[in-house]
Amino acid sequence: MKMRILIIITFISSLAYSQDPSFSQIDLNSMYMNPALCGSSGYPKFLITRREQWKGINGSGNQIAIGGNSPFTNSLVEASAGLYGDNNRNGGIKAFNFGISYLAEDNIIDEDLEGGVFIKRSDYSGYVSFLVKLDNIRSLRKYKWLQQKYMQFGMSFGGTSFGLDTENLIFSNMIDAYGGTYPLVTNLPYNSSENKTFPRFSSGIVLSMLGNNSSTKLNKTIIGYSFQTLNENFQLSTSLSKKHTFHFEHKGSIPAWKQKLIPHWKIFGKSEHYNTDGWTSRKYEIGQSLDIGQFSPLEIGQLFRFTSNLQNDRNDLHFQTYIPFIRLNLFGRNHGYQISYVYYEYERAINNKEWLYIGNTGTTHEISLIIHLWGGKGAAECIEYGVIKNNGLFQDLRNNGMLRQ
Template sequence: MKKLTFVILMLFAGYHAWCQDPHFSQYYATTSYLSPSLAGSSGEPRMSLNYRNQWPGIGTVYETMLASYDMYLDDYNSGLGFMVLKDRAGSTDLAQTNFSVQYSYRLQMNSKWQVIPGLQAAYCQNSIDFSKFEFADALLNDYVSNTSARTSELYMNGLQNKNYFDFGASAFLYSNDMWLGVTVDHISQPNQSFANQESKLPMKIVTFGGMNVWKTADRNRGPVRSIDANFRYMHQGGFDQIDLGAYIYNTSLDFGVWLRAVPNFSDEISARLNRDAIVFILKYKIDGLQIGYSYDITISNLSSHAYGSHEVSLTYELSNIGLFKKLGKNPVACFPKGSDGRYSTRVRKRTRF
């Protein structure tokens, strides 16, 4: 009987346990998800679609989909963005759906640096299919009275969805050759328990940045090749992750490589890194359309079972469509301005973000 009680308690504990947010390897292709400050950062009305299939070796049970639209409001020095995120994890269809609105404001500090604060508000719904659970009292039927309701029946009664509001804030510091951003998600730490208990979603802190280490320019076309070194560090609850890598930008083809690792700050060896994956990214650009593909090569102990992760991104700048031609003129600067003091059309489309 003690064993049965322990199993049931462990199962109940899982209903209000917290978990980490989904993540994308192509995080510069998911700017709306990375930071509210990057809403409108391309200077063009922009629509993006992203799909991630994580660890296909254990089945199609970890999928994340993202759809976003953002634009720059030149008259107000502001960016506006909208985002829908759908994440599915595990064989019990544990799912998360978020609808977000983002706002950013451009502050020019001097001729070189600008700072961009950002805000985000989201309406979220978590759901789970309890009919796919196997509970201890069903597996060990001999120990349970037939007059008592089974655990599965108790949890099938209106506890399959959890709705809440969520908020985030960010800041982004930028120059032509260096940038640094900080994003804080889940500021309100909403309760996400399905069992009417307290299970606060822990705040997520993301720090990202980089610098240009080499570039070459064409007098007529603007910069056409460059190499950037980048990093991203994420902390949520007791989980930490760091990404280190570089991007090679070309006129129509970009290439990136990353190392993803999990720092273990509790270890006696200070800041020891547990290697998780090597990520290769390829992106093709033509007439405002960007198509990206990345593959995570798992190098942890899961490598023989997970078979890596696939990710696809599509981004389209809508300025080629008549209705959107007059929207957006002043992106996050990536390269020097033209002789007229503004960014030329060709240079504007060479933004990193």
């Protein structure tokens, strides 16, 4: 068994092209996706997401170290809040925002090993962002099309820790005469690989356009870009991977006389580009959702994902999977809750050896909870709603939500 563990660790050391955890619900405005979304709603916001993914990798391609039918789980926790920063000066910052996040990932290596061995990953980051209203800058006031346009800049710094969780391993020489076990010895060869920590940095920018539709002022458009440094598993000598993320979202409202069936609708998309020592991996997602009923909490939506993971410069693109989701939006005057569930089970199998990821990844489950604390103190303006007390979309969500009483 010790030899099997050493072989597994040898395989782990060869994983030089790891990707960053990427959750399917790209419209939740996660700081992990873009640090410029820190404090996006102005008020305190808490996000919790957990996903089990890639159950059924066939051991081929880049994931050769992982045994078959092995779950990958990701858990993400975020907290952010905004502070009012406007002093009516030329170009004054409208808000300062702060946040923290923690992500944990457990990847079981071999279920046949007694007790199991897990690759454990932990990400922890601190965030800061600041909001600028473009028509508050004197040199830009003459441009009427910049009214109700905001830009928010953000950055984060933290660390990523990789390691092996071997606390539950039991070897034959650890069992005593009464069936009990001795503690796991600490000088096993693989212990030198238990902890590797890397710095993690990301930066981003978000542009929002509010009330920019002639038929209704209850809408918003958000466009963003972020850059992140990533870390190869257990690799200290190679250069850091780099990740570029582009994303957009437009949420619109149906005119009042037609709102009974579908009050709000949304389209959104994201592209991710990874680069490591000449290897490239790209992922594209496009989706939409509808709120069902004027006073109903139900939102249903779907995503389509496409990937292009190649070692060379060929721009081959293929359809990867279809992702439906359902969400409950429980909004009130002082607080709001969003509960989402995602399930999908299909990924196209690839036979081309040039692809980095090969095979059907089985089923994926993802559940999220967001808590908005609108009743407390927060920034007077934010990237999502502009001047919060005057924003029609925000007031519509608060005044017509299920928890409005």
